[in-house]
Amino acid sequence: MTEQVWRVSPDVACVHSPDGGRVAVLHLEQDVPVILVGTAASVWNGLDGTRTEAELIEWLAREYATEAGAIADDVIGLMRTLSGAGMITPSPQSEGAS
Amino acid sequence: MDSAETLHQDEAVLLATALVDYVAASAGLQVLFIKGPAATMMGLRAHHVSADVDVLVRPEDLDKMVDLLGGRGWLERPSGVTVVRRYSHSRTLYHPQWNCDIDVHDRFPGMEAPPGSAFDTLWRDRQYLVMAARSVAVPSKPAAVIFQALHSLRAMDNPRHQREYSGLLQRVDVTMYQDIVDLSAELQATAALNPFLDDLGVADLRGRQGTVSEEWRHRTAVQDPGTAYLISLVESPWRVKPLVLARAVFPSRQTLRERDIYLDDSVAGVLRAYVARWRRGLTGLPTAARKIRASRRR
Numbered sequence: 488m489t490e491q492v493w494r495v496s497p498d499v500a501c502v503h504s505p506d507g508g509r510v511a512v513l514h515l516e517q518d519v520p521v522i523l524v525g526t527a528a529s530v531w532n533g534l535d536g537t538r539t540e541a542e543l544i545e546w547l548a549r550e551y552a553t554e555a556g557a558i559a560d561d562v563i564g565l566m567r568t569l570s571g572a573g574m575i576t577p578s579p580q581s582e583g584a585s
Numbered sequence: 586m587d588s589a590e591t592l593h594q595d596e597a598v599l600l601a602t603a604l605v606d607y608v609a610a611s612a613g614l615q616v617l618f619i620k621g622p623a624a625t626m627m628g629l630r631a632h633h634v635s636a637d638v639d640v641l642v643r644p645e646d647l648d649k650m651v652d653l654l655g656g657r658g659w660l661e662r663p664s665g666v667t668v669v670r671r672y673s674h675s676r677t678l679y680h681p682q683w684n685c686d687i688d689v690h691d692r693f694p695g696m697e698a699p700p701g702s703a704f705d706t707l708w709r710d711r712q713y714l715v716m717a718a719r720s721v722a723v724p725s726k727p728a729a730v731i732f733q734a735l736h737s738l739r740a741m742d743n744p745r746h747q748r749e750y751s752g753l754l755q756r757v758d759v760t761m762y763q764d765i766v767d768l769s770a771e772l773q774a775t776a777a778l779n780p781f782l783d784d785l786g787v788a789d790l791r792g793r794q795g796t797v798s799e800e801w802r803h804r805t806a807v808q809d810p811g812t813a814y815l816i817s818l819v820e821s822p823w824r825v826k827p828l829v830l831a832r833a834v835f836p837s838r839q840t841l842r843e844r845d846i847y848l849d850d851s852v853a854g855v856l857r858a859y860v861a862r863w864r865r866g867l868t869g870l871p872t873a874a875r876k877i878r879a880s881r882r883r
Contacts, residue, residue, distance in 0.1 A: 500603030500717035502596045511596035513717070515607040518658045519682045520600050522590035 490580040493543070493566060494536035499574050507532055514573050521572075526551070526558075530565050539580060540566065595634045597685040598622060602638050603717040605687060608653050609642070616650070616722065617641045617707055618714075619690070619732045623723040626714050629733050629756055630749055637677070637686035641707070644700040647691040651676050659687060663842050694804050695735035695777035703772050710768070727764040730757055731774055734781040739804055754784055762787045777801045814866075815873045833866070835859065 495501070501512045510528045513520040523531050529550060533543050544562050548555040569575045592600075602618055609616040621635040642650045651661065659678040675690040692700035710725035724732060730753065737750035757765070766787060769775045775782070776797045803816070814833040821829050832840075841858045842848045848858060 495718075498607070500600050500607075500719050502599045502717050509590075511592060511600060513600045513604060515604060518680075520592055520596070522592065524590055 490539045491577040493575045599717040603719040606721045639688045641690045644691040697773035
């Protein structure tokens with residue numbers, strides 16, 4: 488099975504707060520932005536185009552000093568929402584790791 | 586995604602900049618983002634949160650840009666004061682779900698070159714800055730200095746403009762002086778910029794020229810609708826004066842809405858708006874008269 492990574496869509500604009508705890512995101516085909524705060528902002532910040540979903544969950548678990556299993560469902564749920572809104576797009580890992 | 590969180594104004598301005606750039610690029614329009622965050626990023630003013638996005642378009646693209654943004658839910662703020670509208674240089678848009686405005690300019694007061702040729706000059710020298718993770722076109726640094734200086738000079742009785750002006754004088758590097766003078770000559774902005782060039786101490790540089798236009802004199806005198814109406818009253822033929830006076834005292838709902846887009850449309854609401862307007866008008870009358878006298882002495 489080919490692992491895939493998630494990256495921010497090229498048609499997205501975003502503004503990060505200085506401490507990284509908040510991100511305002513606008514898909515440029517949509518009319519109003521959404522605000523991600525706290526752990527949702529951390530998920531966004533972790534979308535570096537090289538991490539797979541599993542690696543992202545592991546990274547967040549380390550950041551928040553918790554078990555990966557405890558946050559996996561929430562992270563995957565948010566990824567599905569962001570993906571459904573066209574804000575993030577999947578690509579094969581080899582492409583993302585370039 | 587948390588929908589209960591509200592958009593901060595600094596976020597709104599940067600995201601709206603990206604939105605305008607995207608909408609313009611999708612339609613093949615060239616746009617330059619002036620003043621605001623671009624000036625801060627270039628080190629020409631201290632950081633403060635802007636209330637709007639200022640975008641300059643080619644004059645022939647103004648209507649199209651406003652229409653395109655209208656298609657994205659941005660509505661035009663009414664502009665009801667005829668005297669102010671006479672020298673209109675921008676159209677202001679708002680969106681009910683955004684907490685910033687977008688000012689679409691087709692020219693900039695103080696630059697007397699034909700607007701299309703001024704845009705060409707500014708576009709030729711453009712640079713790019715990253716805002717909201719997007720690369721957007723902004724004026725060159727000397728051009729940005731000229732925008733900031735003209736913006737301040739237009740309303741020097743405003744303490745914030747005075748502060749920004751003083752700050753700008755300290756922030757402009759001596760190596761830029763000749764570029765500023767040359768560019769201001771090309772944009773035909775030298776006359777309006779004279780006080781700034783004097784304050785920089787570049788009196789001897791080649792390229793300084795011109796006298797200020799009637800529009801610039803008018804703009805530096807008229808900062809508010811009260812002064813605008815007073816000028817209109819003074820300048821109008823006698824037969825028109827009663828109409829101007831009536832419009833000033835009992836303006837249309839559209840004019841009232843220019844100040845308050847959430848105007849209470851009931852009779853009581855409009856009456857309250859009239860009373861507030863009369864109070865402001867009477868309070869501002871001595872200042873307005875002083876400004877007009879000063880403007881006529883220039």
